[in-house]
Amino acid sequence: MYRKPPSSPVHGRTFTQEARRAQIVEATIETLAEMGHTKTSFTAICKHANLSSTGLISYHFAGKPQLLREVTRTIVARAGTLRTSRVVREATYRGKLVAYIASYFDFVDRYPAHARALVEIAALVRERPSAELDDVARSALSVESLVTLLEEGCRAGEFRIADPPVLALTVQGALDNVVRHHELFAVAELDHLARELTEIFTRCALSP
Structure with missing residues (x-):
């Protein structure tokens, strides 16, 4: 008779432990999105995750930086998986840039809590820089994939950009601010905002 094997470890943890960690992570995302980073505590996360004690969070994460x-x-x-799935389908670098921008708005539309949570994390690491959060800051604020796209577009002769990192920062800053403005005031539909920003930045990338 076939017997189901016991839960095997994933990175040294059982599947049950992995599921609990994932539950805590999702609850943290929801708490950050709803309450902001200043009010996101282990107690608040416990309420979202329906956990009986903050000790259950501490069991899986040594502290807030680790979480x-x-x-x-x-x-x-x-976000990267969604972006890559759209960008790789494009044959030209202009198409890839359009797909990059569109994927950002697609992510915000599909995962609004995740998008807001990342904005809150970025705000936290800017307001309270610390060595413990250095890698969090690099990940939350990174534009590396966009810089690579722009640089490759230049080498292919499609783009004419004096400083790809600067344009990448400008694009990402515009995306973040436009979406935040949209959340606060709902001045336009996301697809309209995506089209307008796409037009602006593809013109910048193609200009001599």
């Missing part, structure tokens, strides 16, 4: 590190990794990975 934020995993939250950031989860959000960035999810």
Whole structure:
């Protein structure tokens, strides 16, 4: 008779432990999105996760920096998967830039809590810089993939950009601010905002 094997460890943890960690991470994302980073405590996260004690969080994460590190990794990975799936389908670098911008708005539309949580994490690491959060800051604020896209577009002769890192920072800053403005005032539909920003930045990338 076939017997189901016992739970095997994943990175030294059982599947049950992995599931609990994932539950805590998702609850942290929801708490950050709803309450902001200043009010996101282990107690608040416990309420979202329906946990009986903050000790259950401490069992899986040594402290808030470790938890934020995993939250950031989860959000960035999810956004990256969505972005890559759209960008790789494009044959031209202009198409890839359009897909990059569109994927940002797609992510905000599909995962609004994740997008807001990442903004809160970015705000936290800017307001309270510390060595413990250095890697969180690098991940939350990174524009590396966009810089690579722009640089490759230049080498291919499609783009004419004097300083790709500066343009990458400008693009990402515009995306973040436009979405935040949209959340506060709902001045336009996300697809309209995506089209307008796409037009602006593809013109910048193609200008001599």
